[in-house]
Amino acid sequence: MAQRKLPKVVIIGRPNVGKSTLFNRLVGKRLALVDDQPGVTRDRRMGEAGLRGLEFEAVDTAGWENEDDASLPGRMRAQTQVSLKDADAALFVYDSRAGLTPLDEEIAQWLREQQVPVVLIANKAEGNAGQSGILEGYALGLGDPVPISAEHGEGVADIYNALSPHIADRQPTTANLADPTEEEAEHDETRPLQLAIVGRPNAGKSTLINRLLGEDRMLTGPEAGITRDSIAIDWRWTHPGDGDERTIKLIDTAGMRKRAKVTDKLEKLSVADGLRAVDYAEVVVLLLDATRGLEVQDLKIANAVIEEGRALMIAINKWDVAENASALFNGVRMALDEGLAQLKGVPLFAVSAMTGKGLDPMLAAAFDLRAAWSRRVPTAALNRWFDDALAANPPPAPGGKRIKLRYITQVGTRPPRFVVFGTRLSDLPKSYERYLLNGIRRELGFGAVPVRLNLKSPKNPYQS
Structure with a gap:
């Protein structure tokens, strides 16, 4: 299956000029969080974009601010600068209504020193309000400004003419345009593992991803809630057991606090974005903070993952600074089995994002967990198990009337879904x-993955 290799186009500009709005417009989805306040975007976000048949990978970046390198805005600027290293082109966005600012001129000077083609975008140019700002753009020495309104979609198609000369010859020659069907996905073990990292703020999610990647890809720091968008990164990991390379799509998410404490509109958007990331994941790692242990909020997050039908694993981070480590691990294990009664035995790992301890075993287990989550039981084996389960423990007969369970069938995977057919099932x-659910998990190789079981009676009410 051919891998899509798209040219990379990075969107750059100072805060609140409309970079994320343009990004969403280009990728055709609301992937990036957008709000009136500046500085919403903090990490790079990528998405497949298209303009009149021109395909490329768009990269949304944090707003460029002139602050100390050690500060949060300074670290955000460094992330933006790194993103341009392997770019094929850049879209430099400025606010045509506000006109050029000294910060715009500073960014333009830096871009002129780079070896990357730049397309100048004069955003917020709807109507005549941005006319003077459009003219000011010529002074930046980056070519003719392209006037657009990212919010309303005006002029966005004109970006094609300016961008095409720089990336048209780098279009992918082979591509797998269609998403795999469920049947293809459950048998294709070479496809990327969709692995989401979730948890409370400051559990170390971004630090964990940086450790796995071996680079400071995600913005980190002592400030809580740095990550706002859910960021997906493709990565290749070498399995320590067989030495084979496996592809993983790592998904970092915003920290999820108790709902009562989430009052800021932007934080609500971030948490909702994280929950959507769970929808797209196959395996979800719930990261705990070893210095805080397991809290009620962690159980709520875990339950949300299970309810969504995703395979779940728990990792206790900051193990390098954990006190009474053995007692902590056993206590978390017991609390999980009690708090997640519907899915006992969820895999639990002790890890350290700072030292790398336990990360390889956790990733190896994630692939095993996905295999169980995608497992389809042969019909003969399923029926043998069902007959044995009924013989070992026949259904009850409330009021002296037998409940008949006739047969079972697996109707889907990811998560595994089964239907039992019979009569008087409302009394079961x-x-x-x-x-039945516990038997399916224990005896048919599903382990600690969520399994769905539905009951269905025949349409004929007189059939018994």
Whole structure:
């Protein structure tokens, strides 16, 4: 299956000029968070974009600010500068209504020193309000400004003419344009593992991803809530057992606090964005802070992942500074089994994002977990198990009337889904449903992945 290799186009500019709005417009989705306040975007976000058949990977970056390198804005600027290293072109966005600022001129000077073609974008140019700002753009020495309104979509198609000369010859020659079907996905073990990292603020999610990548790809620091967008990064990992390379799409998410504490509109958007990232994941790592242990909020996040049908694993981070480590691990294990009664035995790992401890075993287990999550049981084996389960523990007969369970079938995977057909199923106790579910997980190779079981009676009400 051919891998898509798209030219990379980085969107650069000072805060609040509309970079994320343009990014969303180019990729055709609301992937990046957008708000009126400046500085919403902090990490690089990537997405496949298109303009009149011209395909490229668009990269949204943090707003460029003239602050000390050690400060949060300074570290954000460094992330933006790094993003240009392997870019094929850059879109430099400025606010035509506000006109040029000294910061715009500073960015333009830096861009002129780089070896990357630049397309100058005069945003917010709807109507005549931005006319003077458009003319000012010529003074930057970066060619003719392209007037657009990213919010309303005006002029965006004109970017094609300015961008095409720089990337038209780098279009992918082969591409897999269609998403794999469920049947293809469950059998294709070479496809990237969609692995999302979730947890409370300051659990070390971005630090963990940086350790895995071996570079400061994600913005980190002592400030809580640095990550706002869910950021997906493609990465190749070498399995320590067999030495084979595996592809992983790492998804970093914003920290999820208790709902009652989330009052800021932007934080609400960030948390919602993180929950959407769970929807797209296959395996989700819930990262705990060893200095704080397991809290009620962690259990709520775990339950949300399970309810969404995603394979879940728990990692206790900051193990290098954990006190009473053995007691902590056993205590978390017991609390998980009690707090996640519907899915006992969720894999639990002790890791350190700072030292790298435990990360390879965690990743190896994530691939095993995905394999179980994608497993389809042969029909003969499923029916043998079902017959044995009914013989070992027959369904009850409330009021002296037998509940007949006729057969079972697997209707889907990712997560595994089963349907039991029979009569008088409305009288079947929940405890018996749990008996069947536990048997499926324990005896059919699903382990600690969420399994769905539905009951279905025949349409004929007189059939018994």
